[in-house]
Amino acid sequence: MLKEAIQFFQDEIRPNAYAIDHDPKAMTTAFHGLKERGLLALKRPDAFGGPALNESEFRRFQEEIARYSGALAFLQTQHQSAVSLLNKQAGDKIKAEYLPKMHGEKTVGLGFSQLRRAGNPICRATVVDGGFQIDGFVPWITGKGYFDEYIIGATMPNGQALFGLIPFKNVKGQTLSKPMKLAAMEAANTVTGQLESYFLPNRKVAFIKDKDWMRANDAFNITLQGHFAIGCALAGIDVVRDNGDKRGLAFLTKAAKDLEQELHDCRQALIDSQKDFGEDTASDRLKKRAWAIDLMMRCAQAAVTSSSGAANTADHPANRVLREAIVFSVSAQTSAIMEATMDRLVGR
Ligand SMILES: Cc1cc2nc3c(=O)[nH]c(=O)nc-3n(C[C@H](O)[C@H](O)[C@H](O)COP(=O)(O)OP(=O)(O)OC[C@H]3O[C@@H](n4cnc5c(N)ncnc54)[C@H](O)[C@@H]3O)c2cc1C
Known part of the structure; x- marks a missing residue:
């Protein structure tokens, strides 16, 4: 399913990413594409229709969709989160009314x-x-x-x-x-x-x-939300790598490789930190989230720098990635995440 989803993103979302960012018609087509492929209720348990993707597959999906279109990633995640929230928290009546239809009939x-x-x-x-x-x-x-x-x-x-x-x-x-x-x-x-x-x-x-449920829920999500930053960072690295190939500049290819290595380390740190989840690990998880945000911003800037003046043209992927990075820097932000991000930015 994940493989099929990635193929869909590469074939149909990547070429239209600029339009999907600002044109609701293009977004509607993309969103319907997710519906048609059964990709809108990925964590829904089998009892309500599945497909009950496991946590690591789901995070990989979130990264890959953010890599090809931040806007589509952001839109669909609202609904995917609603599925998870109703499944975990709602009473039986609401679950029975909503969950079986949340693959797309009810959004x-x-x-x-x-x-x-x-x-x-x-x-x-x-x-x-x-x-x-x-x-x-x-x-x-x-x-x-x-x-x-x-x-x-x-x-x-x-x-x-x-x-x-x-x-x-x-x-x-x-x-x-x-x-x-x-x-x-x-x-x-x-x-x-x-x-x-x-x-x-x-x-x-x-x-x-x-x-304090909201505070606890936010604490649980500190690193989970970081996977969107990883997806956006991947989008920036893609631009740098393409520029390296197109321009024949070995230092761009090397930069893309180095950023990719850091991204693998950061992703692994996010995954590992979710395993030792607990109140006492919050400061460590905040640091990992700040790392993902910082890395995303550097990758977006690398995309712009490697594209030169063309990065300024409205439909260039480099400026879209940089703009998407703004949203992923602050979405689901708490004051603790804000502080951790600032600490990282000023080098503390
Ligand atoms: C494009 C976009 C779309 C979004 N869509 C959705 C959506 O569909 N659904 C949704 O629920 N959210 C959505 N958000 C909200 C997003 O998750 C918020 O950006 C995030 O919750 C931070 O809230 P805020 O930006 O309103 O900032 P604020 O609430 O102003 O502040 C951020 C943090 O600082 C703290 N803070 C603020 N003022 C003080 C103060 N005076 N003293 C102490 N602490 C303070 C707050 O408690 C909070 O933790 C969206 C955001 C963006 C940018």
């Missing part, structure tokens, strides 16, 4: 990064008859026009976090913005949501978690 995005923010909650849920009332702001929801629903995160008066499924469109109590103008991945249609007395019926409550 779901995410809107809960606001739960990471310090201070007064910006999106709140209060108990009302038959469900919850949601009020506030969702600063990031990717996938308008691609996903049917999204999982919203809202803070309850007792500090717990409510996760519920709501339509990904303007409905009574919810106004979504127009897709944001972004430096990269604009075609993934990222919007904001304003909620005013939105009624979430009990049957759409996915799960409720204690205050």
Whole structure:
């Protein structure tokens, strides 16, 4: 399955990566390509239709898709994460309603990064008859026009976090913005949501978690998210290697090789650190994530440098990779990841 997926990325995604980044029509075609090949619910257990990819195969998939199109990687991962989240956390009814259809019939995005923010909650849920009332702001929801629903995160008066499924469109109590103008991945249609007395019926409550669940979940994901940076770094190395071949410059070929060696080491470090997962290993895992981000940025810059002036032309892969690297530097960022990244950048 992985082999087939990579073939699809090389044949149909790589040649259209520029269009997929900024043109929703090209993105729609690419996203349908994933649906048709059964690549949208890769970690779904066999009991709900599979294919239950194991962790290492799944991370390899995430790297390879990010290598050929950061925008498509970013869009599809929202839905893949929703599959995993519902499978791990939701009750039986929601699982039975959603999971069997999540290979593409039912598509779901995410809107809960606001739960990471310090201070007064910006999106709140209060108990009302038959469900919850949601009020506030969702600063990031990717996938308008691609996903049917999204999982919203809202803070309850007792500090717990409510996760519920709501339509990904303007409905009574919810106004979504127009897709944001972004430096990269604009075609993934990222919007904001304003909620005013939105009624979430009990049957759409996915799960409720204690205050620090989000922190624990983020801690678990510190290095897992680093695989997107690895994929983006691979894309940068591909550009450097191609330039070495085209221009006959041996030092570019050597640079690509050296970066590739570092990438193998960094990837292995990410994989190893996930094996000794625990609170006490968080600082080590933060360092590995910062390494992956730093390496990605260097590979993207190497792609630009090796392409010379042409890197500035709008459709050149070097500037797309550099722009995608901006998103993968901050997606699922916590203040601890920000600090680890800064420490690495200033050479501490
Ligand atoms: C293009 C794009 C699309 C995205 N799509 C989605 C999506 O579909 N779904 C989704 O859920 N998320 C999405 N995100 C959000 C992404 O995961 C966030 O970038 C990430 O959670 C960081 O949040 P933030 O950028 O809003 O920064 P902030 O929340 O402003 O800050 C980042 C970190 O710093 C901490 N912090 C901020 N201010 C303070 C303070 N005053 N004191 C102490 N700590 C502070 C926060 O707690 C947080 O950990 C998207 C982001 C981008 C760039």
